[in-house]
Structure formats: C-alpha cells, structure tokens
Amino acid sequence: MFLKNAWYVAAWDHEITRDLQQIMVLGEKICVFRSEVGALVALEDACPHRKLPLSKGRIKGDTVECGYHGLTFNCVGQCVWAPGSGGIPSNAKVHAYPLHEKYGLVWIWMGNPALADPADIFEIENYDNPAWGINRGAAMELDCNYLLMCDNLLDPTHVAWVHQSSFAADATKDTPLRITKTENGVIVHRWMMDHEPAPFYRKVVEFEGNCDRLQHYEVRHPSHALIKAVFTPAGTGGPDGSLHENTFIMDSYNFMTPTDEGRTRYYWFQLRNIRPDDDELSRMMSEDVQHAFEEDRDVLNEVQKGMSNKTSPHIDLPIDGGQLRFRRQLQAMINEERQVDRQMAE
Numbered sequence: 001m002f003l004k005n006a007w008y009v010a011a012w013d014h015e016i017t018r019d020l021q022q023i024m025v026l027g028e029k030i031c032v033f034r035s036e037v038g039a040l041v042a043l044e045d046a047c048p049h050r051k052l053p054l055s056k057g058r059i060k061g062d063t064v065e066c067g068y069h070g071l072t073f074n075c076v077g078q079c080v081w082a083p084g085s086g087g088i089p090s091n092a093k094v095h096a097y098p099l100h101e102k103y104g105l106v107w108i109w110m111g112n113p114a115l116a117d118p119a120d121i122f123e124i125e126n127y128d129n130p131a132w133g134i135n136r137g138a139a140m141e142l143d144c145n146y147l148l149m150c151d152n153l154l155d156p157t158h159v160a161w162v163h164q165s166s167f168a169a170d171a172t173k174d175t176p177l178r179i180t181k182t183e184n185g186v187i188v189h190r191w192m193m194d195h196e197p198a199p200f201y202r203k204v205v206e207f208e209g210n211c212d213r214l215q216h217y218e219v220r221h222p223s224h225a226l227i228k229a230v231f232t233p234a235g236t237g238g239p240d241g242s243l244h245e246n247t248f249i250m251d252s253y254n255f256m257t258p259t260d261e262g263r264t265r266y267y268w269f270q271l272r273n274i275r276p277d278d279d280e281l282s283r284m285m286s287e288d289v290q291h292a293f294e295e296d297r298d299v300l301n302e303v304q305k306g307m308s309n310k311t312s313p314h315i316d317l318p319i320d321g322g323q324l325r326f327r328r329q330l331q332a333m334i335n336e337e338r339q340v341d342r343q344m345a346e
C-alpha cells in the first residue's frame, strides 16, 4: 500500500529523453519522454484501445502514436487522432502525471493532479550553496519493500553491524537513541561523545584526535530521508555544544521510490561542508557510500525474503521505536487518503 498524494523520484533528469521509456512507480506503468522544447511528460503506459504500452509506439513531435492502430495522444493524455474511427472517441484518453524537475531529479506526483504542488517537494538545505560539495551515484535497485529501507534509515544502530569498514565505531553499538516526531515524519538521533572517528569519516574530517559525533536519522513521508552526520572535535559537540570551526557535516539524502510492493528504486546523494570543488574527494565519497549502500541492499534483500517466508513470529526491539512510529503514521495517512477517495467515488 502506498501514499499516492505525494512526490516520488521518477528518474535522474538526464534519464528522460526524446526516446519513449517505460518506468514503474507504485506498481503503475508510466511512459515518460520530453517534448520538443524539453518539457517532461508522463502518461499512463497503456493505449485505452487494446492496452499496448504507448512506450512501444512512436514519438511524433509532441504526441505519441500507439504502435498497434495509430491512436495518437498529446502531452496531457488526450487522444488527438483516431484513424478509422470517424472522429475521436470521448473516452480515448490516458492519465497524465504531474512532473517537476528539482535537484537534478525528476519528481512525479502519483495522486490527484489537482493537489500537486512543487512547493511540497522535499526541501534540501545547501543544495545550491557554493561552499558545499556534492557527490552522487547511480540509483540502486532493491528487491525489497520500500519500508524496509525506511526502517534502515531510522536505525542508527545498524551501522555497527552492517558497515564495519566505514561508518561503525564502538559507540554506535549501544549509545541510547532519542526519537522525535516531526510534522512530516520521525527523527532518531544520538550524540556519541569523545571517541575515535569511524573509518570513512577518519579520511574526511579536518581535525586530529577524538570526535563528538551526531547521528541524525530522519525519514519524511512518504519515503524520503535525511541522514545528517556531524563530527566535531571532542568537547565541542553534544546537544548544547558550541561546535568548532573544523566541524565536518555530511547530509546524506535518500529517496526511495517503490517500483511495486517487492521492489524499490533508491536514489541518493551527499552534501558536505568542506572542499566543494574537490572532485577526487567527491569520487571517493561516492565510491565508499555506494559500497556501504550495497551492504544495506544485501541485508535488506535477505530480510525481505526472511520476513515474507517466516515460519515463526518475528519480534520487535526497543531500537525499532522510531521505525514503528513512522510506519504507523504513514499507514494512517494512507488510510485517510483511501477514505477520501472512496467518498469522492460515491
């Protein structure tokens, strides 16, 4: 089950071109392309006649011609030519999805188009800040439900077990978590004081000696995460810390798009407050982060299989508190959306 009145990432902006392509989001097949002036178009990928995917047809200017009998649709999904029909049947149309380009990503609105407001797209602080650097990599395909990745991104403890060569430190094993409910999701966070930086961060922080470290794991509805890492010299961190001029901050953005109930497309990039133009640093960070995310993928793909085929009950632990709260909130929003849909249909 998915929240439909929400923006999801459909693609990187360079992935949508003048070639017709099929993508799948929330189990819906969608034909995407760009118009002659480069505007984004997303149409239900099924001709209303015999349901051949429009992506199997031809692009003709700013229209798509079905590859079976030539029914032709414009960028808003209206049939503009129906050869041999003596006119255009009034029910010859396909759904057109609102799209919006932001942060190098293409966002798609899966619900009622009248409610689509680009101002509701996840806000990214410092995206255009020239003092911050960025690194990114290709989207990853996960063979698991998107909520398992949301769980993972509300779980600062897993780094101790899953990411031992990169993000783990002794303190990540059992420092207590704090859970904060926000207007649009949940934050699980903790400060770990006076310890050696974990291997990945040792390579990038610009100070010597021990650190105070914040893990801020935040997921917002429907399935978008900000993982903020703060490393500051020991003695300058903590909830009331003054921080230090050499404090290192990495904001990791994670956007999970459900392909369907069992598969997820995972888009990510990181922003950092140091050496914005250092391409070698960006490359190294992308490589290390991708390696870590592959560790997550391997675990979550197996967790999906384990949970789908379990032969005994699973248990929850106190460390799952943030995840369970996020799931409950999201489920309540989905239920409410369905109720409104039912009322409108009556």
Ligand SMILES: [Fe+2]
Pocket: 152, 158, 159, 162, 163, 292, 293, 296
């Ligand atoms: Fe992870």
